[in-house]
Amino acid sequence: xxxxxLQKFDRGLKTxxxxxxxxxxxxxxxxxxxxxxxxxxxxPTAERLAKSDRPVNLLEMECDELCVRxxxxxxxxxxxxxxxxxxxxxxxxxxxxGDLAVNIAERAVELSRSPKLDPPIDLRPMGALVQxxxxxxxxxxxxxxxxxxxxxxxxDDVVDxxxxxxxxxxxxxxxxxxxxxxxxxxxxxxxxxxxxxxxxATNIAEQxxxxxxxxxxxxxxxxxxxx
Amino acid sequence: xxxxxLQKFDRGLKTxxxxxxxxxxxxxxxxxxxxxxxxxxxxPTAERLAKSDRPVNLLEMECDELCVRxxxxxxxxxxxxxxxxxxxxxxxxxxxxGDLAVNIAERAVELSRSPKLDPPIDLRPMGALVQxxxxxxxxxxxxxxxxxxxxxxxxDDVVDxxxxxxxxxxxxxxxxxxxxxxxxxxxxxxxxxxxxxxxxATNIAEQxxxxxxxxxxxxxxxxxxxx
Numbered sequence: 001x002x003x004x005x006l007q008k009f010d011r012g013l014k015t016x017x018x019x020x021x022x023x024x025x026x027x028x029x030x031x032x033x034x035x036x037x038x039x040x041x042x043x044p045t046a047e048r049l050a051k052s053d054r055p056v057n058l059l060e061m062e063c064d065e066l067c068v069r070x071x072x073x074x075x076x077x078x079x080x081x082x083x084x085x086x087x088x089x090x091x092x093x094x095x096x097x098g099d100l101a102v103n104i105a106e107r108a109v110e111l112s113r114s115p116k117l118d119p120p121i122d123l124r125p126m127g128a129l130v131q132x133x134x135x136x137x138x139x140x141x142x143x144x145x146x147x148x149x150x151x152x153x154x155x156d157d158v159v160d161x162x163x164x165x166x167x168x169x170x171x172x173x174x175x176x177x178x179x180x181x182x183x184x185x186x187x188x189x190x191x192x193x194x195x196x197x198x199x200x201a202t203n204i205a206e207q208x209x210x211x212x213x214x215x216x217x218x219x220x221x222x223x224x225x226x227x
Numbered sequence: 228x229x230x231x232x233l234q235k236f237d238r239g240l241k242t243x244x245x246x247x248x249x250x251x252x253x254x255x256x257x258x259x260x261x262x263x264x265x266x267x268x269x270x271p272t273a274e275r276l277a278k279s280d281r282p283v284n285l286l287e288m289e290c291d292e293l294c295v296r297x298x299x300x301x302x303x304x305x306x307x308x309x310x311x312x313x314x315x316x317x318x319x320x321x322x323x324x325g326d327l328a329v330n331i332a333e334r335a336v337e338l339s340r341s342p343k344l345d346p347p348i349d350l351r352p353m354g355a356l357v358q359x360x361x362x363x364x365x366x367x368x369x370x371x372x373x374x375x376x377x378x379x380x381x382x383d384d385v386v387d388x389x390x391x392x393x394x395x396x397x398x399x400x401x402x403x404x405x406x407x408x409x410x411x412x413x414x415x416x417x418x419x420x421x422x423x424x425x426x427x428a429t430n431i432a433e434q435x436x437x438x439x440x441x442x443x444x445x446x447x448x449x450x451x452x453x454x
Contacts, residue, residue, distance in 0.1 A: 068309070068312055
């Protein structure tokens with residue numbers, strides 16, 4: 001690429017990064033708001049959030065289109081191409097996380113209609129874990145920080161354990177009192193959605209490692225395990 | 228591209244397509260086997276399937292790597308580039324479907340350990356719907372058939388309705404008898420996994436439309452809806 005083309009390409013990459021960060025910020029705030037609405041049983045806010053997937057969906061299409069255009073126009077190779085491919089994967093993960101935040105908001109709408117379980121089940125610790133994972137994965141992506149990304153990968157196990165504990169608690173509460181069933185199932189789905197968001201944060205962290213080290217760490221354990 | 232390079236590129240595309248089809252066939256057969264094991268409460272088969280994610284994971288990495296190499300070496304544009312981008316998205320969906328088939332097998336292991344609900348809940352109709360959707364989405368991809376892909380998009384609503392019906396039935400069974408809770412929750416998760424597989428089949432169908440018509444139909448309703 002000549003100097004002029006290079007400058008234009010760099011501007012394109014900058015635009016892409018800005019839009020990715022904007023999209024990520026939106027998903028983060030939807031998740032925060034959905035969890036807050038769930039906690040304080042704020043039905044109207046939850047209803048608004050349950051219908052708020054449009055901006056994230058439009059950003060997904062916009063970012064994908066930007067990626068394809070950058071590849072077609074500038075035919076980047078090596079680390080530039082790798083960044084764009086990672087961006088396309090990131091966009092897919094962000095869009096799914098946005099959907100899952102919407103799913104949590106939908107459950108929050110239902111759960112706002114009846115009193116909380118007594119004693120209440122607190123999803124905040126698991127929610128905080130997942131929010132921290134997402135934030136750290138995004139920070140690692142912005143800073144191209146492989147070490148930070150690897151720290152995110154480890155955290156996923158903590159979230160899985162939190163999910164299993166909540167699962168056992170909720171099953172016990174349903175067995176104890178059939179009147180708990182609907183609410184407990186609602187919370188079970190919220191917990192499952194949180195666990196899935198953590199999986200997507202893991203995917204993002206894996207992309208950061210790929211981006212910075214050129215090493216594909218997805219399914220690392222499955223490659224290492226012999227069967 | 229000169230004639231020789233073009234031939235090499237075409238061979239690369241052919242290899243990519245073959246590997247995608249191989250990966251898709253594997254995912255289809257894992258799903259079929261997991262549902263069959265669930266139905267006949269075949270614990271040993273379900274256990275084997277629950278540990279069978281490795282080949283699909285390896286194929287995901289291989290196909291992604293192939294895509295990046297084809298872009299870097301041949302710098303394709305227009306419909307060739309679009310095909311490779313669609314392939315990268317397809318691979319992500321196939322890998323997730325493979326994971327969901329594993330999740331179904333994991334539930335089938337648990338559910339094989341206790342007698343079926345009485346009367347039993349039959350997940351076969353929903354399973355058959357989802358399997359048909361997956362098959363049709365893959366056929367549409369192979370044949371680059373936009374009309375067939377659009378038929379898949381419509382089917383997703385039928386699956387959502389089947390899920391909602393099963394959800395209501397399972398909640399009622401849990402409320403009626405707390406002894407049903409674990410098994411009903413297990414089946415609820417299987418139904419949820421099937422619904423997610425249908426979502427991924429929808430994604431594939433959307434990629435086919437993008438590929439054949441150059442038109443991004445993802446989130447079409449969210450673009451059309453005014454809010």
